[in-house]
Amino acid sequence: MWDYTDKVKEHFLNPKNVGELEGANAVGETGSLSCGDALKLFLKVNENERIIDASFMTFGCASAVASSSALTEIIKGMTLDEAAKVTNDDIADFLGGLPKEKMHCSVMGQAALKKAIADYRGIQILEKPGEMVCECFDVTDLEIIEAVKTNGLETVEDVTNYLKAGGGCGKCLDRIEEIVVETRNETAEKINN
Amino acid sequence: MDVIYTDNNATTKVADEVIREMLPYFGELYGNPSSMYAFGDEVGRKIRKARQKVADLINADPDEIVFTSCGTESDNAAINAAITAFPEKKHLITSEVEHPAIRNLFKYLADKKGYEVTFVPVDKKGRLDMDILYSSMSENTAVISLMWANNETGVIFPIEEVAKKAGEKGILFHTDAVQATGKVAIDVKKAGVDMLSLSGHKIHAPKGVAALYVKKGIKFPAFLIGGHQESGRRGGTENTVSIIGLGKACELAKEHLPLMNTEVRALRDYLETQLLEKIPGTSVNGDRESRLPNTLSIGFDAVEGESILMLLDQKGICASSGSACTSGSLDPSHVLMAMEVPFKSAHGTIRFSLSHYNTKEEMDTIVGTLVPAIERLRMMSPFWKDGKMV
Numbered sequence: 001m002w003d004y005t006d007k008v009k010e011h012f013l014n015p016k017n018v019g020e021l022e023g024a025n026a027v028g029e030t031g032s033l034s035c036g037d038a039l040k041l042f043l044k045v046n047e048n049e050r051i052i053d054a055s056f057m058t059f060g061c062a063s064a065v066a067s068s069s070a071l072t073e074i075i076k077g078m079t080l081d082e083a084a085k086v087t088n089d090d091i092a093d094f095l096g097g098l099p100k101e102k103m104h105c106s107v108m109g110q111a112a113l114k115k116a117i118a119d120y121r122g123i124q125i126l127e128k129p130g131e132m133v134c135e136c137f138d139v140t141d142l143e144i145i146e147a148v149k150t151n152g153l154e155t156v157e158d159v160t161n162y163l164k165a166g167g168g169c170g171k172c173l174d175r176i177e178e179i180v181v182e183t184r185n186e187t188a189e190k191i192n193n
Numbered sequence: 194m195d196v197i198y199t200d201n202n203a204t205t206k207v208a209d210e211v212i213r214e215m216l217p218y219f220g221e222l223y224g225n226p227s228s229m230y231a232f233g234d235e236v237g238r239k240i241r242k243a244r245q246k247v248a249d250l251i252n253a254d255p256d257e258i259v260f261t262s263c264g265t266e267s268d269n270a271a272i273n274a275a276i277t278a279f280p281e282k283k284h285l286i287t288s289e290v291e292h293p294a295i296r297n298l299f300k301y302l303a304d305k306k307g308y309e310v311t312f313v314p315v316d317k318k319g320r321l322d323m324d325i326l327y328s329s330m331s332e333n334t335a336v337i338s339l340m341w342a343n344n345e346t347g348v349i350f351p352i353e354e355v356a357k358k359a360g361e362k363g364i365l366f367h368t369d370a371v372q373a374t375g376k377v378a379i380d381v382k383k384a385g386v387d388m389l390s391l392s393g394h395k396i397h398a399p400k401g402v403a404a405l406y407v408k409k410g411i412k413f414p415a416f417l418i419g420g421h422q423e424s425g426r427r428g429g430t431e432n433t434v435s436i437i438g439l440g441k442a443c444e445l446a447k448e449h450l451p452l453m454n455t456e457v458r459a460l461r462d463y464l465e466t467q468l469l470e471k472i473p474g475t476s477v478n479g480d481r482e483s484r485l486p487n488t489l490s491i492g493f494d495a496v497e498g499e500s501i502l503m504l505l506d507q508k509g510i511c512a513s514s515g516s517a518c519t520s521g522s523l524d525p526s527h528v529l530m531a532m533e534v535p536f537k538s539a540h541g542t543i544r545f546s547l548s549h550y551n552t553k554e555e556m557d558t559i560v561g562t563l564v565p566a567i568e569r570l571r572m573m574s575p576f577w578k579d580g581k582m583v
Binding site: 002009012013015018019029033034036037038039040056057058059060061062064065169170 | 495496497498499500503507530536537540572573574575576
């Protein structure tokens with residue numbers, strides 16, 4: 001059984017701000033059914049760009065529900081500029097921590113918030129550079145290459161633990177393995193030369 | 194709060210009769226069964242009786258039983274014996290839905306030892322693709338290992354048929370019967386298997402004891418080299434008390450087999466019918482015609498398994514999930530994925546596995562808890578609206 005804090009359990013059993021928000025003028029969605037986690041975040045933002053209400057709908061595990069509930073509590077009353085600075089660590093900290101395997105739930109909250117803010121402002125979120133490899137957790141090949149180089153990652157499992165890439169539907173595991181092998185080979189060649 | 198335990202494919206309650214049988218051997222009867230005096234031999238005789246009872250459950254001879262520490266050890270010992278016996282054969286066959294004790298071993302043999310492995314796929318009901326299975330058998334195949342019944346769905350494989358075909362082609366056949374033992378009748382002679390694994394803690398014996406059946410005449414090199422225990426095949430002082438418990442558990446399992454196929458099956462069917470009737474967007478995973486009598490794998494659309502389990506746990510109900518988030522990793526259940534169970538219900542799959550200790554009142558409590566729990570989770574799910582998937 002996961003070692004959840006009392007606050008995670010409380011926010012799962014009695015989540016705050018659940019359901020579609022009437023009059024919402026910003027929506028951010030992330031995750032998918034195939035990946036086992038999805039979050040739809042609703043914001044009501046006033047003319048001063050202050051979040052006067054927030055709600056969520058979540059498909060996922062207890063920590064996904066708790067992270068979504070925590071996120072709405074954290075951002076209510078903030079301006080969009082303040083909310084834009086909220087990180088996944090803030091969500092995890094609010095809950096007294098999450099198991100390392102569940103940190104992606106808080107990452108999902110941060111991603112949905114970013115999309116909702118962009119939605120309100122009518123800004124199109126720029127695509128990340130590189131080729132999208134893991135659609136479940138929004139990870140590109142360049143990010144994987146960087147992580148392998150910087151942290152000396154050796155296996156697909158290392159990449160999943162580090163970036164969560166490959167931890168959802170698993171369709172990208174072969175591609176991740178290719179990237180790991182190619183990157184390590186390139187690094188070895190440089191050292192040998 | 195009373196516990197309602199419906200996770201018997203994970204582990205079982207140690208039966209009171211088993212505990213009573215074991216207790217003296219924790220205390221006054223502590224002799225070493227290998228000792229050359231009566232105080233030790235009294236324990237040795239008890240182990241011989243236990244061996245006989247294990248053999249009786251599966252219609253084997255006592256000297257065909259090797260005691261081990263767990264199902265994984267039995268599985269590993271069987272496969273390693275097979276590949277040692279036929280070093281020139283470099284092909285292995287198993288299925289895509291095996292327990293990790295076999296699946297990961299075969300992956301290891303493929304990745305690190307150069308074996309070619311055929312992982313036979315299953316259809317949407319979890320049934321083996323017999324065409325691929327039979328066409329992959331060759332003179333180069335050292336061993337076929339197939340589970341008797343699947344731990345997640347309960348789907349039963351046609352072991353007798355495959356063992357016969359393997360025998361005709363001179364291929365060793367092993368079956369992981371850890372989930373099937375005590376739930377369906379097992380007759381190793383009739384089935385024609387060469388090796389069979391069973392485990393104590395799935396049949397109301399303690400954890401840490403299991404057995405491997407090895408048909409007479411099968412080459413089986415020692416895998417723990419030491420003393421003469423287990424006819425020299427597994428050296429080391431016996432896990433005496435647990436082996437005695439396993440013997441009693443096998444005796445009880447044989448007695449309870451008719452109960453499993455009447456009362457427990459009826460309870461499982463009652464739970465299944467109630468859940469299908471009362472919760473829309475619900476589907477049963479696996480072949481309902483050929484399935485263990487105690488197992489129900491049931492998927493609820495648009496909700497996630499761990500969340501369901503947490504709400505069940507609030508009422509003391511123990512079950513398990515095919516969901517990724519309940520395991521130590523993020524990987525989805527390989528069994529449900531191999532069966533191509535749609536994601537909409539795979540993530541919301543719960544496994545209930547019953548025993549003869551369960552009651553109809555408990556099934557009613559489970560239904561009474563699950564109906565509002567699923568409703569509540571669907572209210573917050575972005576994929577469920579107005580009584581259906583969106």
